Amino acid sequence: MTFTVDFKVRDYECDLQGIVNNSVYFNYLEHARHEFLLSKGLDFAELAACNINLVVIRSEVDYKSSLKPGDTFFVEVKVERVSKLKSQFLQKIVRKIDGKLMLNAVTTWTSVNEQGRPYLPEEISCLFDSL
Amino acid sequence: MTFTVDFKVRDYECDLQGIVNNSVYFNYLEHARHEFLLSKGLDFAELAACNINLVVIRSEVDYKSSLKPGDTFFVEVKVERVSKLKSQFLQKIVRKIDGKLMLNAVTTWTSVNEQGRPYLPEEISCLFDSL
Amino acid sequence: MTFTVDFKVRDYECDLQGIVNNSVYFNYLEHARHEFLLSKGLDFAELAACNINLVVIRSEVDYKSSLKPGDTFFVEVKVERVSKLKSQFLQKIVRKIDGKLMLNAVTTWTSVNEQGRPYLPEEISCLFDSL
Amino acid sequence: MTFTVDFKVRDYECDLQGIVNNSVYFNYLEHARHEFLLSKGLDFAELAACNINLVVIRSEVDYKSSLKPGDTFFVEVKVERVSKLKSQFLQKIVRKIDGKLMLNAVTTWTSVNEQGRPYLPEEISCLFDSL
Numbered sequence: 001m002t003f004t005v006d007f008k009v010r011d012y013e014c015d016l017q018g019i020v021n022n023s024v025y026f027n028y029l030e031h032a033r034h035e036f037l038l039s040k041g042l043d044f045a046e047l048a049a050c051n052i053n054l055v056v057i058r059s060e061v062d063y064k065s066s067l068k069p070g071d072t073f074f075v076e077v078k079v080e081r082v083s084k085l086k087s088q089f090l091q092k093i094v095r096k097i098d099g100k101l102m103l104n105a106v107t108t109w110t111s112v113n114e115q116g117r118p119y120l121p122e123e124i125s126c127l128f129d130s131l
Numbered sequence: 132m133t134f135t136v137d138f139k140v141r142d143y144e145c146d147l148q149g150i151v152n153n154s155v156y157f158n159y160l161e162h163a164r165h166e167f168l169l170s171k172g173l174d175f176a177e178l179a180a181c182n183i184n185l186v187v188i189r190s191e192v193d194y195k196s197s198l199k200p201g202d203t204f205f206v207e208v209k210v211e212r213v214s215k216l217k218s219q220f221l222q223k224i225v226r227k228i229d230g231k232l233m234l235n236a237v238t239t240w241t242s243v244n245e246q247g248r249p250y251l252p253e254e255i256s257c258l259f260d261s262l
Numbered sequence: 263m264t265f266t267v268d269f270k271v272r273d274y275e276c277d278l279q280g281i282v283n284n285s286v287y288f289n290y291l292e293h294a295r296h297e298f299l300l301s302k303g304l305d306f307a308e309l310a311a312c313n314i315n316l317v318v319i320r321s322e323v324d325y326k327s328s329l330k331p332g333d334t335f336f337v338e339v340k341v342e343r344v345s346k347l348k349s350q351f352l353q354k355i356v357r358k359i360d361g362k363l364m365l366n367a368v369t370t371w372t373s374v375n376e377q378g379r380p381y382l383p384e385e386i387s388c389l390f391d392s393l
Numbered sequence: 394m395t396f397t398v399d400f401k402v403r404d405y406e407c408d409l410q411g412i413v414n415n416s417v418y419f420n421y422l423e424h425a426r427h428e429f430l431l432s433k434g435l436d437f438a439e440l441a442a443c444n445i446n447l448v449v450i451r452s453e454v455d456y457k458s459s460l461k462p463g464d465t466f467f468v469e470v471k472v473e474r475v476s477k478l479k480s481q482f483l484q485k486i487v488r489k490i491d492g493k494l495m496l497n498a499v500t501t502w503t504s505v506n507e508q509g510r511p512y513l514p515e516e517i518s519c520l521f522d523s524l
Contacts, residue, residue, distance in 0.1 A: 176462035200438035
């Protein structure tokens, strides 16, 4: 079963075009990824406090249609390993009222140590192995 | 001469990893694009008020290194026409202290009318023609 | 029964101190007020589209304790009329796990017309009368 | 001479009313306070990294008029000690084109240790003493 997180657009997330601002989709996508990680036992904030930093190295996003004030939607999260040190999150944003696909995103992640070098601690390795 | 906009990281833009949050780069990129348009005589906010909406349809971003509190940097903006109705903004974020490339972005834009249909008003057509 | 809206802290809302950034509480408070208005039949976004703008003229906030990553909480909303043209929203933010009061806020609102002049349209007058 | 920081409204800071969103003023005010502290030799981010956390305990803001896309403005910062452990930042936001006062803010701050208890390290004590 695909992991999803439910959201509702908040008015402050909309810009002067009256639609959700582009940058806000990255907030939604990030929050959904962190909830996904949490469901696997990985707490992003705790990892950061231990100097294990998951970092995004590439984002590709196709905006299909714009979310508007009051819209309810969900963010779908899937993850695929792409190399020893990298994984990809495949995410969709779907409007609830009609199931319309609003956005498609591919986010490539790795983990780095305090010096910013790629580094795969056991906790994250376990997650990647289970994919 | 390449168009650039100067910035300084503000502390509130940094997240619990102590670095600029991923979504904030989209704020920087957007502001730099709008300043670029303004330098060409196109005011994004005025266009929106006239129901001429420039919308992003695709973003590709490579994060090379992370901006930190206090960093000063500039965003470079170039634009290329890719079809009758689409253009691409090619943007780089460069840290000032050492000229390090922090981020590379390609943003595909189009303009839509009130109904969300692709539509190229003369103002924008002129810009695209001049590219 | 007091009107409340449920929230969960999202990691991107936390700053380099590892706690929710001060400005984000104003996002929470605003969203809760707009949900309250919606429950009374007033849609903030629709009103804005009709050039009826509800505007905040004064905010007073006492920060009691800081929300952290993963915290769940609710925002309580009460409203009181203070004059012909002004009302006050009295809001509390309460952490769910232990009922701890995190923040107390008083927000004074009025409505203005397109020229920015105080103006009380019937829709809002009805809300104020019912308080 | 009063300490000021220059800003320009960025379009993404504006909401569906076409004006700067209320919460964004707290970003401006915070950034100006941190620049002020920096001018006194105190780096907020470094202090946080050393677990010395400056925290806001009360905000009072009077919104006089709304900033709009493209507006340039400055934030003025003054600070006054109010007790052994508390200081108050007195801030104004002034629009450049006509010197109009847009916002008045009083922000009460203290510093806390890792356990969240009030605590005045020498660095901050020195600042307070110099006021």
